[in-house]
Amino acid sequence: MLDLAALLSYDPNNSNHDINNFITLIDNGIDTTVNIDSDSNAGGTDVSIHLAGVTGTDLNTMINDGNMVLF
Numbered sequence: 001m002l003d004l005a006a007l008l009s010y011d012p013n014n015s016n017h018d019i020n021n022f023i024t025l026i027d028n029g030i031d032t033t034v035n036i037d038s039d040s041n042a043g044g045t046d047v048s049i050h051l052a053g054v055t056g057t058d059l060n061t062m063i064n065d066g067n068m069v070l071f
């Protein structure tokens, strides 16, 4: 489980916040990289997390499965 709350300024009650602008998952077929833009200003990646051996998931799946804590 990834607790990303401390890395994000994401507020689910803020209608201007789209979690997809904060977190991007890149699945290369072997591993998945989680790129985090902490303020979602499209100003690049602040933190990148490498999930070794994890494939076939996406952001919504991770959130729905409780594998990612965002706030």
Ligand SMILES: [Ca+2]
Residues within 6 Å of the ligand: 037, 038, 039, 040, 041, 042, 043, 044, 045, 046
């Ligand atoms: Ca940024």
